[in-house]
Amino acid sequence: MKLASLKEGGRDGTLIVVSRDLTQAVTAVHIARTLQAALDDWSNTAPRLNALSESLNAGQVVGAFALDMADLAAPLPRAYEFVDGSAYLPHVERVRRARGAEVPASFYTDPLMYQATSAGFLGPRDPVVVPSEEFGIDLEAEVIVVTDDVPMGVTPAQASEHIQLIGLVNDVSLRGLIPGELAKGFGFLQSKPRSALSPVLVTPDELGEAWHDDKLHLPMRTWLNGEWFGEADCGVDMQFSFAQLVAHVARTRPLTAGTIVGSGTIANQDTGKGASCLAEQRTVETLRDGKPSTPFMKFGDRLRIEITDAGGASIFGAIEQTVTPPKA
Structure with a gap:
């Protein structure tokens, strides 16, 4: 449903x-x-x-x-908890390679996750309101799952049974603010404004064979200003399944029904499939050309995020947003 x-x-x-x-x-x-x-x-x-x-x-x-x-509002206009991962290691590997750093060995066995903004989600047609273009406005096309009540200490196999709904999120990031915040050693805050959820959330059975191994095996399609930007496959190169991500979060605490768990930006080793965020595209350009050529988003820019089935029908509906300044 x-x-x-x-x-x-x-x-x-x-x-x-x-x-x-x-x-x-x-x-x-x-x-x-x-x-x-x-x-x-x-x-x-x-x-x-x-x-x-x-x-x-x-x-x-x-x-x-x-x-x-x-x-439509967001399916969950506010959630008790939103925890976001970075389960696609090709993205992590490229970003670190671009700045001459190695990926720690632990990243391949222990999920990288953080506590995200959950007090309010934008609807699928709501604008992305940002105070300044200088903040480095970026989209992040991701898959999310929503759980029921999850006991503390569940195994991944047990966590799989608690995944009740699946959807999409545009996890808005302000790239210009991230370095300074991470340098403090205390995580994201101002660099992570409200995100937007897809029009609908669906139960796993709606996805048929596209949902198995607790992963969604379909392309994440993104457009910027009406032009194709990427279609990275959500089921390829995902280091940790959603069941593993849920179990990781629940290791030391139970999760309340309505908890949202994000995959992180969809990214594949095959860069020919495009990107799911501007930072990824800029990293590919830096590694190839020595510097990025794709700018971050400006006021008036339009984005679209969508996943379709094998017949081309939209599954979750599309997230369609325009970047705007605050109203005077």
């Missing part, structure tokens, strides 16, 4: 079930008012939501309405 949230009913939105082809929807408030409420009682709400989804896709629901992406 596919789930989304309307921009109504308060800051956590109103839960809706969306048709497989992303054209129709129906409210699910009689089951759970919000997606977070559904996740809090997932064993009871999931079967009822799935039954509603089946009826909607069969054209048997009274009250179905045409879906307008502009009406």
